[in-house]
Amino acid sequence: MKTEKEYDYLIVGAGLFGSVFAHEAKKRGKKCLIIDRRSHSGGNIYCENIEGINVHKYGAHIFHTNDKEIWEYVNSFVEFNRYTNTPVANYKGELYNLPFNMNTFYQLWKVKTPKEAKEKIQSQIDQLSIKEPSNLEEQALSLIGTDIYEKLIKGYTEKQWGRSATELPAFIIKRLPVRFTFDNNYFNDKYQGIPIGGYNKLTEALIEGVEVRLNTDFFENREEWESKAENVVFTGKIDQYYDFQFGQLEYRSLEFEHDVLDEENHQGNAVVNYTEREIPYTRIIEHKHFEFGTQPKTVVTKEYPADWTPEKEPYYPINDNKNNETYRQYKELADKEEKIIFGGRLAEYKYYDMHQIIGSALKKVKDHFGA
Ligand code: FAD
Numbered sequence: 001m002k003t004e005k006e007y008d009y010l011i012v013g014a015g016l017f018g019s020v021f022a023h024e025a026k027k028r029g030k031k032c033l034i035i036d037r038r039s040h041s042g043g044n045i046y047c048e049n050i051e052g053i054n055v056h057k058y059g060a061h062i063f064h065t066n067d068k069e070i071w072e073y074v075n076s077f078v079e080f081n082r083y084t085n086t087p088v089a090n091y092k093g094e095l096y097n098l099p100f101n102m103n104t105f106y107q108l109w110k111v112k113t114p115k116e117a118k119e120k121i122q123s124q125i126d127q128l129s130i131k132e133p134s135n136l137e138e139q140a141l142s143l144i145g146t147d148i149y150e151k152l153i154k155g156y157t158e159k160q161w162g163r164s165a166t167e168l169p170a171f172i173i174k175r176l177p178v179r180f181t182f183d184n185n186y187f188n189d190k191y192q193g194i195p196i197g198g199y200n201k202l203t204e205a206l207i208e209g210v211e212v213r214l215n216t217d218f219f220e221n222r223e224e225w226e227s228k229a230e231n232v233v234f235t236g237k238i239d240q241y242y243d244f245q246f247g248q249l250e251y252r253s254l255e256f257e258h259d260v261l262d263e264e265n266h267q268g269n270a271v272v273n274y275t276e277r278e279i280p281y282t283r284i285i286e287h288k289h290f291e292f293g294t295q296p297k298t299v300v301t302k303e304y305p306a307d308w309t310p311e312k313e314p315y316y317p318i319n320d321n322k323n324n325e326t327y328r329q330y331k332e333l334a335d336k337e338e339k340i341i342f343g344g345r346l347a348e349y350k351y352y353d354m355h356q357i358i359g360s361a362l363k364k365v366k367d368h369f370g371a
């Protein structure tokens with residue numbers, strides 16, 4: 001049935017969530033308008049081509065998932081390469097493999113077998129008396145012992161989050177595998193890779209044929225935008241949507257310093273983490289290695305964690321108890337809405353990776369359209 005409004009869906013945010021929703025709605029014959037306050041689509045997975053290299057403008061993005069359907073879904077829009085993330089950690093000039101595996105244990109203690117490594121870690125854990133880990137520090141210590149915590153986790157974590165590891169939720173460190181094999185793959189997932197030609201290929205294919213207006217902030221003209229469509233899909237900050245009535249949610253921000261270097265290969269790896277507290281950035285990304293590039297120049301990006309203020313980009317939700325409780329109040333309001341769908345890292349206030357965003361968007365599509 002034709003509606004009276006100009007569009008069926010106004011989609012606020014041209015990131016991955018908004019793009020998947022737009023694609024699925026269009027496929028079902030719906031007319032969508034996407035708005036985004038940035039000057040480009042793609043949200044945080046946007047790439048800019050510099051010197052022939054796809055530069056991940058908002059930090060390194062590696063696609064990984066265990067879900068075959070999600071893998072097939074993204075591959076139906078763009079082909080993925082065989083990139084496997086194997087970051088290296090630099091602690092005071094010493095290099096260690098990540099995630100924590102037999103290579104790391106050998107580099108730290110010269111242990112050569114899983115049995116020796118387990119004994120070493122267990123002897124460190126036995127010195128502590130942590131029963132139920134209640135924060136990131138306790139979780140890390142009881143998982144991997146003191147040496148790794150001190151050299152590879154504490155400094156990185158505290159600069160990344162701008163607070164003590166004792167004030168952070170334990171789940172964050174569980175993102176990293178610990179394994180007793182010589183395997184430097186940062187992820188355990190079955191499927192992994194980078195879109196050949198960059199992430200814009202994926203997001204542009206998703207929103208093909210959908211009207212997009214850039215440099216357009218929903219909150220600058222909220223009533224007008226809302227009046228244009230029957231339904232709204234909102235992927236911005238949920239606390240802002242509800243005028244901060246239960247208080248502000250907290251976020252962590254980042255600053256990126258991009259440099260073009262006149263050399264072919266700067267660090268020999270896409271990702272090098274700097275795990276000591278004293279170095280102000282957390283990682284240096286050398287983008288060409290995501291796509292096995294052979295260009296004569298290279299582009300590197302230093303990633304500096306930063307306090308979030310309303311003028312800055314809210315890159316990470318801070319899912320501690322206090323913020324989760326505030327979010328719960330907003331979610332209660334959101335659940336009562338009939339014409340508004342909230343989705344994505346900001347509107348669901350969740351530390352979601354790309355595959356989880358796609359999973360969430362496809363689920364919301366299914367719940368909304370019924371198939
Ligand atoms: P976003 O990409 O943030 O899109 C939201 C869009 O909404 C933005 O474009 C924004 O401009 C727009 N918007 C917000 N408010 C308004 C408004 N008021 N009006 C108009 N537009 C608005 N995931 C992985 O799977 N692998 C990785 O390796 C990985 N690495 C990451 C590294 C970093 C540094 C970061 C920050 C994230 C990383 N992620 C990674 C997560 C990934 O970026 C997210 O899961 C995904 O991009 C979130 O998509 P989204 O659509 O929810 O949000």
Ligand code: UDP
Pocket residue numbers: 089098152153154156157160172173175176273275
């Ligand atoms: N982390 C760490 N040392 C590292 C890499 C990660 O202590 O060298 C911790 C840190 O707390 C970080 C978390 O593990 O926030 C998750 O790391 P991940 O690489 O998944 O972070 P993201 O890419 O999402 O920023």
